[in-house]
Amino acid sequence: MKTNIAVFYGCRSVEHEVSIISAVQAMRAINREKYDVTPIYVDKSGTMYTSDELFEIENYSDLDKLLKVSKKVTLIKDGDSVSMHYLENGLFSKKKDINIDIAFPIVHGTNCEDGTMAGYFEFLGLPYISCDILSAAVGMDKKVFKDVLNANGLPVLDCVCFRSRKYRTNKQETIDEIKGKIGFPLIIKPVNLGSSVGISKVKSEEELDEAISLAVSFADVVLAEKAITSLREINCSVLGDADSCEASVCEEPFMNDEILSYENKYMSGGKSKAPSKGMASLERKIPADLEEEKAQEIRELACEIFKATNSSGVVRIDFLLDTETGKVYANEINTIPGSLAFYLWEATGLKYTDMIDRLIEIAFKRQRNRENLTFTIDTNILSGVSFGTKGSKGAKL
């Protein structure tokens, strides 16, 4: 019997559509001689579906039709095994539960990539690819990510971080703090979104309120940091786990606007054109045009960040290079990067199919290590416990 991989994607996230593209790409790359693949599409309400039609990207252009031919499913844990169970079973064509050996979450953004999905699989005891709960959560929160890197002596831009409530009740105080500590131009961003949603560059105090209002409409916590004006953006992917990891070649994505926008990232060719290749369609230079020494510095930094955040699987770390000072700052980590950064690994000499093989090995290794840990303690604590007869106070614990 082949190992059955359940690919989870979609979810309640602003990056829902991007996740579909990443997942369909990955499902096409999985080695079918070694593995079976079960697609589990999670719609924007969180309902899970499966069908063979989910393998074809063209079918997603009419989602209603696609979901009509797909079946609602859920996961069931029974002892050591986890299976996919059909919720809508025909009376005469009862579909059997399908055993799942490993989960492959290909989700981007809040409510999924932020550790939520990792938590679901941990709860089920199902091996899964990608970062664990804590590292995924750290990666999703730009402020906590900065704090972790700061604590490890790794370079990030200073920031002022505040809650939307504080801004509403103490507007001037917040503005004064931002002006005093950061200065203009600056960038306002929600701490936990992706794909440039809710991000603005602010050149003067007059523009600040609008930018913050936009950011707080997406997230409860917002941060302000210095805008680098002589900016080059350099990304690097890392593959592995805490024991051993390696960095890919670097890429330089190009932007049409001042900030690398959602359209730049996924809709190269114009807003009206449907995205077809996700992150793989972005205009970019691979390898980035960097002096070997700089590229090496960034690759080493990427590995240090991967370890400091206790990452696992494949991540992409995005850097800001200030060309005036030559300084490199870590901007963010994408713990489940768009297109799983396969294009960076192919440029490094690792085929997508082989990269997925490595991800599966890493996930099973983590599971084996976990199985060696003690999670339960046998005790007889309950054997002598009684709450006594009705009305008495019973045993005191």
Ligand SMILES: Nc1ncnc2c1ncn2[C@@H]1O[C@H](COP(=O)(O)OP(=O)(O)O)[C@@H](O)[C@H]1O
């Ligand atoms: N400090 C900064 N200085 C200049 N540009 C920035 C800065 N921070 C972000 N940007 C621009 O905004 C884009 C999106 O910001 P980022 O932090 O990567 O958010 P997201 O998680 O949405 O991708 C970046 O790709 C870059 O173009």
Ligand SMILES: [Mg+2]
């Ligand atoms: Mg980014």
